[in-house]
Amino acid sequence: MTNTPDAMKDLFESSRKDLFFILGPCVLESRDMALQTAESLAGMAASLDVNIVFKSSFDKANRSSLDGFRGPGMEKGLEWLQEIKKRTGLPVITDIHAPQQADEAAGVADVIQIPALLCRQTDLILAAAATGKIVNIKKGQFMAPWDMAGVVDKAASRNPGIWLTERGTTFGYNNLVVDFKSIAIMSGLGFPVILDATHSVQLPGGLKTASGGQREFVPVLARAGVAAGAHGIFMEVHPRPEMALCDGPNSWPIDETFSLLQNLLKIRDALHA
Structure with a gap:
């Protein structure tokens, strides 16, 4: 996929019309792992005839511990993402x-993501929107879905290409819960809504120096998200989640991803039958 205004428009318009997926490892751990994962996902996209956007971070600045792995940094990370785009054709x-x-991230990325914890940062949102790229804004764990209206107003003042992502709401200490009404409420703001099925099973700070997770519930939330009308499903996937350097407990195994996507597409088809 070329990083052009027309390509952005096509990606955004298709996200309004059919179920799509945002998939990839939480953070860029190595060039080879990221590329191999992206190549696997590109094969799934072709086989299933669906849009998959490859997701990974060059830096995870919001780690639980000072010692948490953050990634390769912006320069090297963007080089790896550029190679992934060129080799696989997947948007990133x-x-x-x-x-x-x-601006530097937008030189490579097709979509700029605003982390949930930063979704109220006005200057960050305006800068991302000003790039002209699609901006995926994750709803803060501390926010009601209707409170995203103000966030949308900020981004839409610079750019109409907005995605919103539900990723769970704080439910007591070290726990999250998904209110599936959120998908309908945020869809009412006029933009595609994505259900993040992996961060929503996270147990924030549950391991004291890192977040825990309940990976076994990822398919449950993903299926419910499609049934509730989500335009897209976000999942962090990894070749070996138990060895992942970031968000392993809530990441989904890459070798179980194809069958899960098949299942989700059957739910999509049933909804439109």
Whole structure:
């Protein structure tokens, strides 16, 4: 996929019309692992005739511990993402944490992601939107779905290409819960809504120096998200989740991803039968 305004428009318009997926490892751990994962996902996209956007972060700035793995950094990470785009043809999404990262990230990324914890940061949102790329804004764990209206107003003042992602709401200490009404409520704001089925099973800070997770519930939330009308499903996938350097407990195994996508597409088809 070329990184052009027409390509952005096509990707955004298709996201309104049919179920799509955002998939990839939480963070870029190595060039080879990221590329192999992306090649597997590209094969799934072709076999299933669906849009898959490859997701991975060059830097995870919101780690639980100072010692948490953050990634290769912006320069090397963007080089790897550029190679992934060229080799696989998949569009890519990566997140930024500061306004000054927006333009450089947009030189490679087709979609700029705003992390949930930063979704109220006005300057960050405006900088991402000003790039002209699709902006995926994750709803904060601390926000009601209707409170995203103000966030949307900020981004839409610069760019109409907005995605919104539900990723669970804080439910007591170290736990999240998904209110599936959120999908309908945020869809009412006029933009595609994505259900993040992996971060929603996260147990924030549950391992004291890292977040835990309940991977076994990923398919449950993904299926419910499609049934509830989500335009897209977001999942962090990894060749060996138990060895992942970030978000392993809530990541889904890559070798079980194809069958799960097949199942989700059957739900989509049943809804439109």
